[in-house]
Amino acid sequence: MSVIDSYLETLFSPYPGSPRMQEAKVELRAMMEGQYQGLREDGLTESQALGKVIAEFGSLEEVSSVLGIDREIHGGPAGSETAEPMEHLTLERMREYTAAVRGSQLFSALAVPLFVLCPVPLLLLFAFDGQPSPATWTVAAGLVILLVMVTAGVLILVLRESRLADFEDIEEGRSPVTAQVRSYARNLRREERRGYAVATAVAMALWILCAVPTLLTALATDDSDNDMIVLFGVSGTLAMIAVGLFLSIRAGWAEHAASTLLQDEDEDAPETSTSPAIRVIAAVYWPLAAAIYLAWSFGTGDWQISWIIWPIAGVLYAALWSVNMALTGDRADAGAQGVGR
DSSP, rough: OHHHHHHHHHHHHHHHOOOHHHHHHHHHHHHHHHHHHHHHHTTTTTHHHHHHHHHHHHHHHHHHHHHHOHHHTTTTOOTOOOOOOOOOHHHHHHHHHHHHHHHHHHHHHHHHHHHHHHHHHHHHHHHOOSSSSHHHHHHHHHHHHHHHHHHHHHHHHHHHHTGGGHHHHHHOSSSSSOOOHHHHHHHHHHHHHHHHHHHHHHHHHHHHHHHHHHHHHHGGGGOOOOOOGGHHHHHHHHHHHHHHHHHHHHHHHHHHHHHHTOOOOSSSSSOSSSOOOHHHHHHHHHHHHHHHHHHHHHHOOHHHHHTTTHHHHHHHHHHHHHHHHHHHHHHHHHHHHHHOO
């Protein structure tokens, strides 16, 4: 553990070497070693694990409350009041939080697909209308349904937040990470890892294959006078995307709970990436794809061509997921190498 020892020496060097600070150094070293071993058991390389551990514990000021050295760090006079020590998580409270996350994850799994599916009623109404310029009532009805679905998605997310309101201290990482917390979180992650991996694999397959319905209906328009048939395929494409999102989000409840308890993040999914740019792209990706498709189709009338947006979008989203995983590994390696110098 020479890297961790060097890091701790650098971390504590600006402060007096009092007996309390020496005890705090030993406690912090034990915490970092425990986190490192857990990450290694989770399959990370040595450099990735070291990078994550060092990034997680950050500066001494950030963990001073957990170690009980606020006075030594902030230089308060003897007898001055220190910050109220944070209450350690009990096993019962961790289980309550895990159950709340498992229940609330269903809300997210329903809300996000609603945002993806909201254009589908509009597209289907256009397809059944069969005219390049749909009737006014068709457009109005489709837009109303779209807005209702978006509103429903927002309300579902609000309900999700309300269910987790009682665990704000855990969600924000204000509870100390003890050995009991780490052991519980890693066991939870390990028990549910297979289901999460299978759901993620199925979701990525759906996103890559989502082009098939659009492609088949586009080919069918060659034998039909109605170019609007392709909209049925586009609706099928969006449905496959939504199903993939539902599966991946629903199965990720254990990963979310474990990551929060360990005070790290589920960095594989673009929506929860540590990169702000990737998080922004993921948040607007599918609504932007739908907006581009509708603008192109109605603006030019090229329904027989504009469907190509969806297969491209599906493949690019899978690529975005892979790029985010690669960047996560690179950042961890860089962090460990920088400390090791």
